[in-house]
Amino acid sequence: MSQLNTFDQEQIQIVNNAASLAEELVSNAYKLSASEWLRRRYDIKTLAGLAPDEVVHGPFAQIIRYKAQRTDTSLSSSSYDLYKICFQDHTILEKLKKSPDIHLYPFSLYIVTHELIHIVRFTKFMQNFVATADEKMDEEMRVHKKTHDILGNIRISRLSPVLAFYNQWHTYHDKLLAQKESL
């Protein structure tokens, strides 16, 4: 594989800041008791932290579900789902280059908010991770609507071009990858 463009340190910091806000917004929207509830269920990685098979071409991000084993218990059967949000830096950077009105902070905020809504819905069994293509399409629509509901209420500089871009929700690419066994 040829060398893909990855975020620099400053861009990674921007993504981390956007992720913190997204976490808070989604926790509040779903009245999750504490943001730790959500934090224990997912991990977020940019391209530099991805295994080769977590890299995709086309989507801006993908979610992979892993089976994780609790280490804080003697019950060996105690496993739980851990969702990994895999940022595809190369595709996002390409988009930023082509669209000067789209900026990394609000763009990342949309992406992480969107993916966290998926994760909350999977975790709360509002949606099955494994679904037919039609079900996934319906779910995409619901998740985009919810993302707009949440982000529509806050004031973030340069967010409106991102919301406008995602109004054509079908232009959004993410991918939910079938479960992998890991850890």
Ligand SMILES: [Zn+2]
């Ligand atoms: Zn989605």
